[in-house]
Amino acid sequence: MKSCLYFLNKLGNRFLALLYFIGGLADLTLHTIFFTFYPPFKKRAILEQAERIGYKSLPIVSLLALFIGVILALQTAVLMQRLGSEMYIASIVALSVVRELGPVITALIVAGRAGAAMTAEIGSMIITEQVDALRTLAVNPLQYLVVPRFLASMLMLPILTIYANVIGIVGGYLICVYKLYISSNMYISITLEALKFKDIFTGLVKSLFFGMIIALVSCFYAFKTEGGAEGVGRATRSSVVVSFVLILSADCLFTSIFYFIFP
Amino acid sequence: MSDSTKLELKLGIFVFIAIIILVVSIFSVGDFQSWHSGGYKIFIKFGFLNGVKLGAPVRFRGVDVGEVRDIDIVTDVESINSFVKVTCWIKKSVKVPKDSGVWVNTLGILGEKYIEIMPGEAKDVLEPESFIIGNDPIAMHEIAELTKKIITRIDTELIRLKTQEGTLGKLLYDDQLYRKIYTIIENLETLVLDLKAHPWKLFFIPKKKN
Numbered sequence: 472m473k474s475c476l477y478f479l480n481k482l483g484n485r486f487l488a489l490l491y492f493i494g495g496l497a498d499l500t501l502h503t504i505f506f507t508f509y510p511p512f513k514k515r516a517i518l519e520q521a522e523r524i525g526y527k528s529l530p531i532v533s534l535l536a537l538f539i540g541v542i543l544a545l546q547t548a549v550l551m552q553r554l555g556s557e558m559y560i561a562s563i564v565a566l567s568v569v570r571e572l573g574p575v576i577t578a579l580i581v582a583g584r585a586g587a588a589m590t591a592e593i594g595s596m597i598i599t600e601q602v603d604a605l606r607t608l609a610v611n612p613l614q615y616l617v618v619p620r621f622l623a624s625m626l627m628l629p630i631l632t633i634y635a636n637v638i639g640i641v642g643g644y645l646i647c648v649y650k651l652y653i654s655s656n657m658y659i660s661i662t663l664e665a666l667k668f669k670d671i672f673t674g675l676v677k678s679l680f681f682g683m684i685i686a687l688v689s690c691f692y693a694f695k696t697e698g699g700a701e702g703v704g705r706a707t708r709s710s711v712v713v714s715f716v717l718i719l720s721a722d723c724l725f726t727s728i729f730y731f732i733f734p
Numbered sequence: 735m736s737d738s739t740k741l742e743l744k745l746g747i748f749v750f751i752a753i754i755i756l757v758v759s760i761f762s763v764g765d766f767q768s769w770h771s772g773g774y775k776i777f778i779k780f781g782f783l784n785g786v787k788l789g790a791p792v793r794f795r796g797v798d799v800g801e802v803r804d805i806d807i808v809t810d811v812e813s814i815n816s817f818v819k820v821t822c823w824i825k826k827s828v829k830v831p832k833d834s835g836v837w838v839n840t841l842g843i844l845g846e847k848y849i850e851i852m853p854g855e856a857k858d859v860l861e862p863e864s865f866i867i868g869n870d871p872i873a874m875h876e877i878a879e880l881t882k883k884i885i886t887r888i889d890t891e892l893i894r895l896k897t898q899e900g901t902l903g904k905l906l907y908d909d910q911l912y913r914k915i916y917t918i919i920e921n922l923e924t925l926v927l928d929l930k931a932h933p934w935k936l937f938f939i940p941k942k943k944n
Contacts, residue, residue: 630752
């Protein structure tokens with residue numbers, strides 16, 4: 472009986488924590504969107520964040536996208552060679568990279584790299600009371616810290632995704648042309664034929680939302696940082712884990728929307 | 735160059751290249767090319783379509799020249815007769831003669847359906863937005879029914895053979911018949927051997943008794 476009550480108590484607490492999380496995140500989202508359109512605009516800060524999130528993530532995003540393209544081509548080659556239809560490798564690589572893997576891999580890398588840095592940075596500002604100092608100077612910390620990160624992350628993710636798409640397809644191209652001896656022109660024409668405008672568009676729309684999720688979740692956990700250095704570590708860990716979960720669940724939601732409602 | 739302009743230059747190049755890639759890829763992917771180049775529509779009348787999908791390719795002499803834009807079922811209000819109206823978009827440069835044959839064909843291992851146009855001999859060209867009548871594909875169930883019919887027929891014949899009905903059945907299974915034929919062949923053989931040994935017997939005419 473006692474253990475049963477304990478269990479229910481634990482479950483209820485978890486559920487309440489979930490509700491607090493959803494409420495807090497929604498609150499942060501609405502305020503951030505409101506302050507996005509509210510002057511003064513921090514152009515300089517946005518550019519700096521854009522450089523950190525977008526430009527500096529490009530090498531690692533490119534490297535991983537290349538690997539993804541190569542892996543996809545090799546894995547599908549095993550099956551397609553058995554069926555004697557290696558031509559389909561090009562369209563499989565193109566479609567899965569552009570529709571799914573490009574946006575998701577980019578978002579996961581940025582969440583792990585830039586999102587964790589955001590949480591750690593703002594979190595340590597919180598525990599050293601720099602954010603309180605901002606408030607005493609009548610500077611809104613949301614506007615000063617969150618809005619530039621939100622805008623930069625939202626705009627940079629689609630751009631990183633475009634690079635990831637191209638480089639992923641190049642990875643597939645390298646395997647198909649130099650290992651499976653499919654002609655280069657044929658690979659390119661099959662890729663272009665398989666892709667539709669809608670595939671590129673839905674991938675970029677998804678990555679736009681992934682960018683928002685990364686910035687908002689990272690800032691949300693940063694503002695909840697408590698205690699000392701250990702608290703910063705805990706906040707960073709939670710922000711990365713929750714970003715990953717939310718990115719993939721948002722991806723599932725978008726994919727089903729695009730599948731069932733706008734086929 | 736100061737640090738601030740350097741940052742802007744870096745970001746500028748980064749974003750600019752991405753936008754160029756995006757624009758180039760949007761202009762070169764599959765469905766965009768058909769938007770800007772000119773074409774016209776023709777309607778094909780089918781009784782049965784066998785699952786052609788929207789966007790299925792249309793081929794003229796085996797070359798992709800267009801796609802299926804719309805599929806409608808048109809029902810005549812009075813007689814409740816209906817047919818399938820397939821709207822196809824075809825490149826402007828392709829001229830389809832009026833007496834062309836139109837079929838539904840199957841493509842590749844995945845069994846995608848497409849529409850095949852083989853040109854006829856006629857000199858007049860199909861006008862845009864005009865009808866052409868397609869040859870209905872044979873439905874799977876019709877093929878199955880026909881095969882079933884043929885197989886039942888063969889089966890009844892085989893049963894008749896087994897039960898030794900008819901000449902063929904007797905020939906195959908009747909031992910007595912076999913033995914008779916065997917004796918006849920044996921007799922024939924001795925006859926031929928005899929003739930070989932004494933060819934004059936061929937010309938031998940026994941004297942008539944008066």
